[in-house]
Amino acid sequence: MTTITSLAPRTRRNTELVLLAFAIGIVLLAYANVGMAVQDRVPADLGTLGIGIGVIAMVFHLVLRWRASYADPLLLPIATLLNGLGLVMIHRIDLANDKTIGEGAALKQLMWSGLAACAAMVLLVLIKDHRRLSRYTFTLALAGLGLLLLPLFPVIGKNINGSRIWIGFGPFSLQPGEIAKILLTIFFAAYLVQTRDALSLIGRRFLGFPLPRARDLGPIMIAWLASLAVLVFQKDLGSSLLFFGLFVAMLYVATERRAWIAIGLSLFAVGTFVAWKLFAHLQERVTLWLDPFASGQSDQLAKGLMGMASGSMFGTGLGQGRPEETYFANSDFIIASFGEELGLIGLMAILLLYALMVERGLRTGVGARDGFGKLLATGLAFSLALQVFVVVGGVTRVIPLTGLTTPFMSAGGSSLLANWVIVALLLRISDQARRPVVEDGGGGRNIGQDETQVVKIK
Amino acid sequence: MNSPIRRIGIVAAAMFCALLMSSTLIQFVQAKELQDRPGNRRTLLASYSKERGSILVGGTAVARSDEVDDNFKWQRKYPQPQLYAPVTGYYSFTYGAGRGVEGSYDDLLSGSSDRLFYRRMVDVITGKPPQGATLELTIDPKVQKAAWDALGNQRGAIVALDPKTGAILAMVSKPTYDPNVLAGHDLPGVSKAWTKLSTDKSRPLTNRAIGGDLYPPGSTFKLITTAAALESGQYTPESVLPGPAALDLPQTTVDLPNVDGRPCGPNDKTTMAHALQISCNSAYGSLGMSLGQTKIRDQAHKFGYGQAVTVPMRVTPSIFPTNLNQPQLAQSAIGQFDVRATPMQVAMVSASIANGGREMTPYLVKNVRDKDLDVIDSTDPEEFAKPISKDTAGQINTMMQAVVEAGSGRKAKIPGMKVAGKTGTAQSAKGALSDVWFTGFAPADNPRVAVAVVVEDGGTMADEASGGVVAAPIARKVMEAVVSQ
Numbered sequence: 001m002t003t004i005t006s007l008a009p010r011t012r013r014n015t016e017l018v019l020l021a022f023a024i025g026i027v028l029l030a031y032a033n034v035g036m037a038v039q040d041r042v043p044a045d046l047g048t049l050g051i052g053i054g055v056i057a058m059v060f061h062l063v064l065r066w067r068a069s070y071a072d073p074l075l076l077p078i079a080t081l082l083n084g085l086g087l088v089m090i091h092r093i094d095l096a097n098d099k100t101i102g103e104g105a106a107l108k109q110l111m112w113s114g115l116a117a118c119a120a121m122v123l124l125v126l127i128k129d130h131r132r133l134s135r136y137t138f139t140l141a142l143a144g145l146g147l148l149l150l151p152l153f154p155v156i157g158k159n160i161n162g163s164r165i166w167i168g169f170g171p172f173s174l175q176p177g178e179i180a181k182i183l184l185t186i187f188f189a190a191y192l193v194q195t196r197d198a199l200s201l202i203g204r205r206f207l208g209f210p211l212p213r214a215r216d217l218g219p220i221m222i223a224w225l226a227s228l229a230v231l232v233f234q235k236d237l238g239s240s241l242l243f244f245g246l247f248v249a250m251l252y253v254a255t256e257r258r259a260w261i262a263i264g265l266s267l268f269a270v271g272t273f274v275a276w277k278l279f280a281h282l283q284e285r286v287t288l289w290l291d292p293f294a295s296g297q298s299d300q301l302a303k304g305l306m307g308m309a310s311g312s313m314f315g316t317g318l319g320q321g322r323p324e325e326t327y328f329a330n331s332d333f334i335i336a337s338f339g340e341e342l343g344l345i346g347l348m349a350i351l352l353l354y355a356l357m358v359e360r361g362l363r364t365g366v367g368a369r370d371g372f373g374k375l376l377a378t379g380l381a382f383s384l385a386l387q388v389f390v391v392v393g394g395v396t397r398v399i400p401l402t403g404l405t406t407p408f409m410s411a412g413g414s415s416l417l418a419n420w421v422i423v424a425l426l427l428r429i430s431d432q433a434r435r436p437v438v439e440d441g442g443g444g445r446n447i448g449q450d451e452t453q454v455v456k457i458k
Numbered sequence: 459m460n461s462p463i464r465r466i467g468i469v470a471a472a473m474f475c476a477l478l479m480s481s482t483l484i485q486f487v488q489a490k491e492l493q494d495r496p497g498n499r500r501t502l503l504a505s506y507s508k509e510r511g512s513i514l515v516g517g518t519a520v521a522r523s524d525e526v527d528d529n530f531k532w533q534r535k536y537p538q539p540q541l542y543a544p545v546t547g548y549y550s551f552t553y554g555a556g557r558g559v560e561g562s563y564d565d566l567l568s569g570s571s572d573r574l575f576y577r578r579m580v581d582v583i584t585g586k587p588p589q590g591a592t593l594e595l596t597i598d599p600k601v602q603k604a605a606w607d608a609l610g611n612q613r614g615a616i617v618a619l620d621p622k623t624g625a626i627l628a629m630v631s632k633p634t635y636d637p638n639v640l641a642g643h644d645l646p647g648v649s650k651a652w653t654k655l656s657t658d659k660s661r662p663l664t665n666r667a668i669g670g671d672l673y674p675p676g677s678t679f680k681l682i683t684t685a686a687a688l689e690s691g692q693y694t695p696e697s698v699l700p701g702p703a704a705l706d707l708p709q710t711t712v713d714l715p716n717v718d719g720r721p722c723g724p725n726d727k728t729t730m731a732h733a734l735q736i737s738c739n740s741a742y743g744s745l746g747m748s749l750g751q752t753k754i755r756d757q758a759h760k761f762g763y764g765q766a767v768t769v770p771m772r773v774t775p776s777i778f779p780t781n782l783n784q785p786q787l788a789q790s791a792i793g794q795f796d797v798r799a800t801p802m803q804v805a806m807v808s809a810s811i812a813n814g815g816r817e818m819t820p821y822l823v824k825n826v827r828d829k830d831l832d833v834i835d836s837t838d839p840e841e842f843a844k845p846i847s848k849d850t851a852g853q854i855n856t857m858m859q860a861v862v863e864a865g866s867g868r869k870a871k872i873p874g875m876k877v878a879g880k881t882g883t884a885q886s887a888k889g890a891l892s893d894v895w896f897t898g899f900a901p902a903d904n905p906r907v908a909v910a911v912v913v914e915d916g917g918t919m920a921d922e923a924s925g926g927v928v929a930a931p932i933a934r935k936v937m938e939a940v941v942s943q
Contacts, residue, residue: 249469253462293495303499308484309492310500322500322529344485348478355474362467366460374459378466385470389477396480 012073013065019077020057027053027084030318034092037319053084056117063121067128068431072364075430078357079408079423083113083416085350086409088318089330089337096324105330105411112413119417120424130428134190134372141191144183145226147176152233163403164234177230177239178405178418181246182425185383188223188247189375192254196371200255223247224267231275237285238390238404244268245386250379254371289400300327304336304395308347315343331410332403335392351392354407358385361426367433377429380422506551507531511567511590511829513546513559516599521546521560523590526643534641540634541606544665545597545822547771548637552648557663559593559823560637562770566591566826573834589829596625596824601907604939605630608932612917614893615666615801617820618936621809621899621908623839624818626769628936631666666912669774672798673912676884677737677866677925678895679758679793681807681854684734686749686757688850693730693745695853701728705740707785714743714788717883717924734857735865737881739792746791751782754791760845761807761817767842769802769820776803793884805910806842808897811858812878812905815851817842859902862930867896869930872938876902879933881925891915896929900937907940909933 028050035043043049057080064071087109094104101107127133133140151157151164158166158173166173192199199216223244231240248264276282287294292301303326311321323329323337330337339347361381368374387404394401405415484492493501507530513521520542523532534549536542547558555564565571569590605616605628618628639651655663664671687693701722704713722728722738733741746754758778759765767773779786779796789795802820810817818839825836846854858878861867867879879898894916899908911933916923 249466253459253466256459256462305484306492306495306498306500308481309489310498310504312485312489312493322503325499325503339481339485344481347481347485351474351477351481355471358470358474359467362463362470365463371459374463378459378463382466382470385473389473392477393473393480396477396484398476398480 011065011069013061013069016064016073016076017061019073020061020080023077023081023084024050024053024057026081027088030085030088031091033317034088034095034319037317038092038095052114053080056114060117060121063124064427067124068427070431070435071427072360072430072434074356074360075423075427078353078360079420082350082353082357082408083420085338086334086406086411087113089323089334089341089409090411092319092341093324093330093337095319096322108413109411109416112416115413116416116420120420120427123421123424124428127428130373130376130425130432131370133186133376134193137187137190137194140183141187144180144187147180147183148226148230150176163236165236165239175405175412175414177234177236178414179421181239181242181383182380182418182421184243185246185250185379186376188250189372189379192250192375193371196254199251199260200257224271228271228275231271232279235279235281237282237400237402238387238394241390241402242383242386242404244271246379246383249382250375253365253378254375285400285402289397292397300333301395301397301401303327304333305397307333307336308339308396311340311343311347313344315339315341315346317341331405331412332391333395334406334409334411336395338409350409351388354384354388358382358388360430364426364430364433368429369432373429373432377426377433380426384419384422502551503529505568505570508569509589510534510549511569511592513567514592514594515542515545515597515602518599520595521549521637528643530643533643534637536637536641539636539638541602541630542597543634543637544631544667545595545629546637548640550640550648550652551643552645553640553652557665557771559595559770562768563591563593563823563826567593591829591834592827592831594824594827595822596620596627597629597822598627598940600943601628601936601939602630604628605932605936606632608935609911609913610918612913612928613660613666613915614911614913614917616909616911616932616936617667617801617805618907618909618940619805619809619818619820621812621818621905624809624820624842625824625839626820626822627907627940629665629667629822631664633660633662635662665771666801666914668769668771668800668802672774672776672800673893673895673914674797674884675776675793675799675804676882676893676895677739677742677793678804678807678880678882678897678910679791679797679799680734680737680742681811681858681880681897682758682761683742683746683749683754683791684730684854684857685761685811685846685850686753687730687745688853689757689846690749690753695729695731695857697730698727699730699733699741700726700744701733701738701741702726703740705743705788707743707788709783710785712785714739714785714792716740731857731860734880735860737861737866742792743788747784747788749791751787751790754778754787755780757845760843761810762803762842762845763799767802767806767820769822771822773802773820774800776800793882801910801912804895804897804912805908808878808880808899808910809905809908810843810845811851811854812899812902812908813851814848815844815846817845855902858898862898866924866926867898867930869926870896870898870934870937872900872934872941875900875941877934877937878902878905879930881930883924892923894923894925894928896925896933898933898937900941907937909936911936 032042090109091106094106151167156167158168160166165175165177227240227244230236251260288297288301307326318341321340323340326333358381365374365378368377387407391404391406393399405412407419509532510523512519521536524535526533545558547556547560549555549560555561567590601618609632616630635655642648703721704715716739722741728741755778763776763778776799786795790797819842821837826834828834855878859876862870862877862879866881870877870879877900882895883892885892894913897910899905911929913928917928919928
């Protein structure tokens, strides 16, 4: 087990400040670039926009200094950069479709970005210790499941683009599944920390295979059924894949037993096979995955691929491609839009930003001192990785296209809100993980305390 | 719990590696293949959103690209669409570039030609989109307009050549079309227009001057029979030929009658010169049979029959049939039976007679200029063939002058100038209306223009028509447009 003292006790807040300035600089440069390419002028609102983003980022930074001074210094700059680049691309696609600021998706996205960042700050201020979250295990579970199934109810549930994953009030529509994902991750983490011993130690061996007790197997079956329900009733492949993968990974981390992976994957295989047999829309996805250019089929994936191909190595340059030729260019396919205009190089940079964010999240998990924190950080980080994999993998034909939002980038308020909340939670856990056990100058170092912290169960 | 977290990290790393590999596969390995896929709208749009070069006639653009504020960025415009459609062709997003220099010079006009590569080096480095080359055509706008007006509402075609160089001075085909409707950016509208044009029974998309269905050349073919006779050394213009009112064709019960049903001279005899002058069928039918098909076919081939010519559009090769029996040969010698020719080929025959037996390759593009209007390439006149000797050419020239002076082509006369010509009235099928012809050149002593005119189905004169009545006056107006300058 890694010892806590191996982590650097420095706050690294200044590093964060420099990186933040860098991130904002890149975003503004990209915004100016789009203006120059599409409208032949530097956008008039470059200054005001810059000040706006700068203020939000700076306040966030100050909140971290105040409330989580040891938090990971990379998370906020990466989130800011990804969010900003997403905004630029959404704005650029608005311009291509001849939409003004008011009509387009960019202004909405900007407002949601601000709102989401504020929510993240409020969370950081309100929750001083992430462990408090584990007190509400079943409340969170119920809330999560409720949110997840909310779109299935009449009146508020909405069917958009073939998936019933939206709820709407008047002009607003939300994907409650995004928030449900976080609530369920917290629930998983809390529940698994409480039951990990039972899950990993108690049970009979069946054909040489350690089989958990039925009452311990309950949650995994519930997760499996819930993800199937999402798949079946909401036609949301991406989310069900995400929930299930996330739950299996967290089970594995909590129990350290590979058997869970085997059980999880076989259940998943059975579930997808049955679903594939039963549902035409799933079969279509698979056909398209194998041959995106199949005639008589949707050319959605084909258009994205052609867009990426036209970008090639170096891209057409921001504002100089035709990302609007692809459907959902600013949401599900925003990564193809980036691939087109920034080229393979730009796409790789973006993927590496995500990878870095995931890595920082997992490192937070390794460094966290409590089981709940470890599991939660790992779950949140892995859910990010899974989500990027499912959506980008769908666009680039690693797996069949299922349709999920690209974290921080896709147009859509609920997704932004959820991802900023994830960042807030990771920041909160990382603050605890990186904080020295006893701060210097706090009346001397108590060496004996180190030993009482370490609890090892295996 | 740390080691499973690390393993989860490895899984996450593997997932990101998969994404990096798949995007490399798409954007690097398969990029070219995906870009070249048929129906890739981005690639299409990219090629249509470049500034395409203009096509100039006499310093004025007959095809140019205007900047517009839509997805295509540039709109192709044809300011005098109908008049120049057979020359320019069209440039359409859906149907590509075709049927004219737009199609033949596509890579230069679009700027993608390798010949522009070194000129483009700077643009490539500075990221400027390539700009197409400008083409300057040989067409003389006055001659083109004169030919267009003279043909009026009749279906047919006119070609005017500079006999000394082969430069095409006019190329008219009617009915024609408006290439603007195909170049539009309203794609459903373009597709509708295309369907309408391509199913129109009058075939407006066909450039009748160089292709499509070939015409029976009728009596204009007698020029080639004359050339074959003179070149054989066995005949002179004064050679006496049989000229009965109707030539009895061997092995058949049919005759080859003269148009007016009268003998061509006293005692049913005539000279070759006179036979050409009055377009005597019986004399030329018998001349053909005496010469034999090989001599005539060889002569026709030397003039260009059966040969591929590009001007730069492909000219459909004219046909002189093979394996003829004697009656078929007699009919072929006067341009009937299965002989078929393009107006371009007929004009080339006249032009080579006018040019003392040197036949020049016809061409339409005078020079190619880059975006700074520097000449990149210009066409040098080229000899196509030497089908007849200078003497033969001179003799036929004199004979053709008599056609206009006192024969079937009198309506082509230009006051104060010697004009050479030959009429033709060709039946394409029994009972069908005749296609009427005139070909010739002026001034006969120093030719500046050679012309071929064909009017389908007798034009407005219908069954009253003959080459001398309908086609000759049209040819005169075209020749006047050149010589009056």
